[in-house]
Amino acid sequence: MDDETKERLERLQAEIKLRTGNRVTQQEILTRLVEDAIESKARLIDSFRDERVPVSESEREAFHAGTISSGVVTREADIDDILYG
Structure with a gap:
């Protein structure tokens, strides 16, 4: 992770703490983002x-x-039947 991205993640972490009162790890933030x-x-x-x-x-x-x-309602199987017989 480059320095700018790391800094942005740290700012996001601080803002979450400020707005919610809850401490979260950077891993928790990344997990939620994914x-x-x-x-x-x-x-x-x-x-x-x-x-x-x-x-x-x-x-x-x-x-x-x-x-x-x-x-x-069109199911994926219906499309497959039409396209591939």
Whole structure:
């Protein structure tokens, strides 16, 4: 871990103590960050892409506004059957 990252982790540790009154180790912070990253894995993976196209919040909302539910639940096995027979 580089010095700047270590310093940022120490500042985060101090802020947690200040705001919650609880002492936490840097290992606890890293463990929690990894757990959170796993829950939002797609966002983490995207953050490592070479190129990202910025999309405004209004463009994102417009995209999702056109999304409708067909009412049919599609399982992964269904997709595999369609693609691979």
